[in-house]
Amino acid sequence: MNDKDNDSNKLHNRPIGSHVRVVTFDLDNTLWKTSETISAANDALAIYLSKSDDGDGNPIKVPERIEKIMGELFRADRRKYCPLVKQRCKSPVLLTQLRTDTICYVLETENGFSTERALSFAERAFDEWTQARHGAILDHLAPRVVETLDKIRTTISYNNIPVLMGAVTDGNSDPSRIEALAPYFDFCVNAESVGVSKPDSRVYLEAIRRAVKVSQSKNNNKNGYFNIDDIDDETLEGIIGPYWIHIGDDFLKDIVAAKEMKMRTIFAVGLVRDKLLDNTNTEKDDSNKKDAKMDMAEFLQKVSSQVSSQNVLTLEIGASDYLAKSLHGEFVDAVAHEFFDISTILEDWHAEAITSREREKNVIEPSPTSPVINVIEPPLTSPKT
The missing domain is CATH 1.20.120.1600 (Four Helix Bundle (Hemerythrin (Met), subunit A))
Known part of the structure; x- marks a missing residue:
């Protein structure tokens, strides 16, 4: 990740002081070549x-x-x-x-x-x-995938609890079936099991439910138990914030959809960057494409052009609404030009949160009227809905 990317990341309205506690990955064309x-x-x-x-x-x-x-x-x-x-x-x-x-x-x-x-x-x-x-x-993994996943798992924790890691995919692969990847994934949500594809929010809502269940299991319900399946979708959406990071290669299905859920996002373009540039700059010489670097604003401008040229009416539920919003706001918190950049971005965010919290003198308590579910440390009782 170059200096321009770092500077651009700071310009986004990414909340400061949020620990990294849940990380989810798209799989196809993010972890491996589909x-x-x-x-x-x-x-x-x-x-x-x-x-x-x-x-x-x-x-x-x-x-x-x-x-x-x-x-x-x-x-x-x-x-x-x-x-x-x-x-x-x-x-x-x-x-x-x-x-x-x-x-x-x-x-x-x-x-x-x-x-x-x-x-x-x-x-x-x-x-x-x-x-x-x-x-x-x-045989077709992005470079340094296992190394990156291991670094995330071993270096990022919250209250001595390792970060939760999961997959949210439209495909029917499951990293738990791959010996080298299985140790790094706590859950996997396939669109097929939900009945709809991304960017439909129901796919991400199922990921939230899975994350809570895994967290409860890992902590032996020491902070109390509630049935996450009893929580309505609107309340469930309200528990997500910038502590949850979603990473993917699809601007609409991963980046815009996750941002709609109030997650932070990393646009992983290592396996699709050349294709995106081919679609938006066909006159550029092939020999320069691989080595070309651009800041995030320029890159997103090109991606937005590509997305806007699609016939969104043929996409899944809500695609036209997502596209309209994507053209009027910023949805990418960071761009990972190479897969290993992801671990560096997450470590920087997490360290930034630790420093920020240490400097805080006044802790703002959540409003008692706003139900809060802690994904990592569930409350003693189910929130009122």
Whole structure:
């Protein structure tokens, strides 16, 4: 991270004096290269199908690649794979169901399988795809991912409690299934499990619930227990503040959406920066793109241009509202040009909070009429709603 980025970060209306207590990451194109990992999994599935037979010694017939047929099935019945999305969705939410349905479709229409037999085979085939996807991730990680996660986990704590770390993703990967990453993730929220994709706030609300449950479990409910599932969404949104940092590569789904939840944000552009610049500055010489550095204001101006050129009506719930707000305000608290920059940014923020709190002489107590839930140290009783 260069000096210009540091100067720009100070200009944002980021609250000073907030400890870092919860850190969540988007996964695809933030921790690892999505296209490469998906391609590896798709190839593994194709090989698995090519080596399988119908039980009578006949090879399984697959007229086209499964991923292509998936697209056809999705376009034929978008509502089935985006059941909670009110607008016409651009991409499927229920990815597992779509892939499994596609394999079943091929087995039934091309190979004469019964519905029950096709489903049994499809579930095994999907397991092969999932294992291949998770297996390919380590080969396509952003530089220094494990080192960065370890530094965050071991150097940032609040009241001797290590920072909570989680994933909030539209994909169906889970870092807990990857041995090298599992120690650094306390929870993972997939859009599929919620029924909607980011930027819908319901995905982030589920992350809050998971974080509270993990915190209660880690602390053995020593500060009391309440059922977070009994808390309404409006109250739940009210507990989030700048102590929660969300990190991602998508300006709309990660940065704007998280800022709407009053989280601090880090725009992780290491794996997508060249693509963003390609879309906004096609005349720039390729040899200069990788080495090009710009301050945050210039970078966000380019990203905003790219976002504004999208047809937001094809995005998920609330996309047009998010876009309108994104063009009238600042949502990025810091830009991480490389993944390792994230640990430096978080350490600086946390140290700044410690220094700020030490200088405070007067502690402002929260209003008794405003329910407060401490994610790290839950209150003795459930807040009134």
